[in-house]
Amino acid sequence: MILRFFDSGISKGSSPIRYLLGKKNSDGSERFPPPTLIAGQPETTRSLIDAIERKYKYTSGVVAFRDSEHPTNTQIAKIIKDFRATFAPGMPEDRYNMLWVMHRHAGNTELHFIGVMEDLKTGKQYNIMPPGKAGKQLASDWQASWNHKLGFDQVVEDPLKTIFSSLDLKVAKHLSPTSLPSKKLRFKQKISGLVAEKIRSGEFKDRTDLVQFFEDAGLEVTRQGKDYISIKSKNQPKAKAIRLKGRPYSADVDYRDLLKQVDQDSQKQKKLTDTEAFLVDLRLQRSIVDRKAFIKSRESKPKRPKKSFALPGHPKPDRVKKPIKVPKKIASQIAKTRFLEKLTQLRNESAAPKNDPSIYIEQKNLDQKLVPQNSPTPEKKSPKQRPGSQNATGGSSGGVQDLATSLGAIEEQIRGAVIKMNSARTPEERAKAQVQLHILQRRKMELEIRIQEQKKREMNMPSPKPPGFT
Numbered sequence: 417m418i419l420r421f422f423d424s425g426i427s428k429g430s431s432p433i434r435y436l437l438g439k440k441n442s443d444g445s446e447r448f449p450p451p452t453l454i455a456g457q458p459e460t461t462r463s464l465i466d467a468i469e470r471k472y473k474y475t476s477g478v479v480a481f482r483d484s485e486h487p488t489n490t491q492i493a494k495i496i497k498d499f500r501a502t503f504a505p506g507m508p509e510d511r512y513n514m515l516w517v518m519h520r521h522a523g524n525t526e527l528h529f530i531g532v533m534e535d536l537k538t539g540k541q542y543n544i545m546p547p548g549k550a551g552k553q554l555a556s557d558w559q560a561s562w563n564h565k566l567g568f569d570q571v572v573e574d575p576l577k578t579i580f581s582s583l584d585l586k587v588a589k590h591l592s593p594t595s596l597p598s599k600k601l602r603f604k605q606k607i608s609g610l611v612a613e614k615i616r617s618g619e620f621k622d623r624t625d626l627v628q629f630f631e632d633a634g635l636e637v638t639r640q641g642k643d644y645i646s647i648k649s650k651n652q653p654k655a656k657a658i659r660l661k662g663r664p665y666s667a668d669v670d671y672r673d674l675l676k677q678v679d680q681d682s683q684k685q686k687k688l689t690d691t692e693a694f695l696v697d698l699r700l701q702r703s704i705v706d707r708k709a710f711i712k713s714r715e716s717k718p719k720r721p722k723k724s725f726a727l728p729g730h731p732k733p734d735r736v737k738k739p740i741k742v743p744k745k746i747a748s749q750i751a752k753t754r755f756l757e758k759l760t761q762l763r764n765e766s767a768a769p770k771n772d773p774s775i776y777i778e779q780k781n782l783d784q785k786l787v788p789q790n791s792p793t794p795e796k797k798s799p800k801q802r803p804g805s806q807n808a809t810g811g812s813s814g815g816v817q818d819l820a821t822s823l824g825a826i827e828e829q830i831r832g833a834v835i836k837m838n839s840a841r842t843p844e845e846r847a848k849a850q851v852q853l854h855i856l857q858r859r860k861m862e863l864e865i866r867i868q869e870q871k872k873r874e875m876n877m878p879s880p881k882p883p884g885f886t
Contacts, residue, residue, distance in 0.1 A: 417485060418571050419559045421477035421545045425533065429465030432476055433458050436517040436528050447521040454527070455496055456515035464513050464532045472533055475544050479527040485568050487525060492518070495527070495562060502558050502700070503544040504531075505708040511537045512544075538715055550703065557700040564693045569686040576612040576664055576678060604658055607647075611664055616678075620671045626664070642667055751846070758847045759854065816870050823863045830856045 424432065437458060439450050465473045479495065481487060487495070496516055504512045512535065519526040535542040545551050563570050611626065620626050623645075627637050630647055639646040644661040663674060688696065833853040840846035 429462035
């Protein structure tokens with residue numbers, strides 16, 4: 417028995433279900449006996465897969481038995497139950513949905529499965545076979561444990577064997593021999609067998625000899641990766657290269673050491689001893705406990721909000737375009753440029769002829785706003801009156817008190833301008849408020865200077881003489 421996961425999971429739900437339950441192969445030949453539904457509901461699985469908006473929607477694979485292995489219905493039921501307890505521990509059927517279909521048309525027993533890649537309790541993504549060494553080790557231990565329980569031979573990988581992808585395996589079983597993918601597969605199988613023979617005969621020492629062998633055979637090595645080599649015919653420059661992957665094609669391979677490993681593996685027993693089986697089960701239980709703790713820890717974490725909340729079959733809502741984030745330096749430069757442009761415009765307007773009545777009215781209104789209504793109107797100075805001289809009422813014209821009152825009015829207007837600038841909705845409104853604030857601040861500075869000068873004058877004025885003093 418062997419457990420294999422497929423490189424799929426991005427299509428709609430109808431595609432894998434059609435393959436599992438279809439009564440015909442891809443080449444149109446009948447499947448006899450037809451597929452048998454063992455567990456799950458196809459429509460529910462399809463709807464759940466189609467409702468997922470992520471790229472990866474499901475996990476698929478197969479538990480395949482050799483032609484000489486004939487599991488009973490009771491054993492199949494136990495395998496399916498233990499598969500969920502191992503790869504989705506603590507997740508019942510209403511939390512993690514799976515579909516199981518049995519195929520027997522190829523002469524052996526195959527248990528195909530589809531797992532929806534979502535935790536229905538939390539709404540988060542859950543992959544029963546995540547990438548990484550931990551997932552591969554869990555699958556290998558589960559496979560070895562069940563082979564030991566059922567009395568089947570263990571799966572021993574051949575170090576000289578070329579690794580075929582899930583697409584290659586599907587091509588080998590369902591496509592006709594005359595199709596183009598099938599021809600490529602047969603070529604790949606022929607090359608891998610020839611390479612294995614050359615390695616066993618001792619003709620290769622390292623990958624350099626293998627590359628030279630391909631070039632002497634009229635093949636072009638298009639790429640050399642860490643654990644693969646891509647080749648194609650020199651006579652077909654537009655043809656797609658074929659990738660050969662496995663230990664024989666690794667960059668650091670030593671074929672002498674590889675042959676020693678082949679001899680050691682051939683002497684291994686095809687069945688586990690009791691001690692080996694105990695160690696495998698112990699490692700398997702530890703992995704299950706770790707995975708169960710991982711699932712439990714995700715229940716307390718909040719789910720990330722989805723980008724859109726459209727239901728399956730309904731159009732997605734229009735996304736609101738996010739404002740473009742401008743760096744602070746550039747934004748300050750833009751604001752400064754707009755402020756200077758507006759200030760220049762106001763200065764040009766203020767440079768109009770003095771006899772323009774509109775300017776006189778605007779300046780007069782602005783002066784009235786600066787002086788409170790309840791403040792006394794300053795008296796005009798006579799041509800012969802000196803600054804700081806007393807008037808008829810005993811007060812001084814333009815005194816500190818009057819200037820302080822005007823200063824308070826300007827400070828009140830400055831606060832209003834700041835509020836307008838902070839609450840501006842458009843750049844134009846903000847620039848206008850900045851110009852007004854600048855003008856008011858200059859007026860405030862002028863009044864503060866006048867107040868200081870007035871205080872100095874009053875300090876230098878001679879004190880009044882008492883009555884009757886001559």
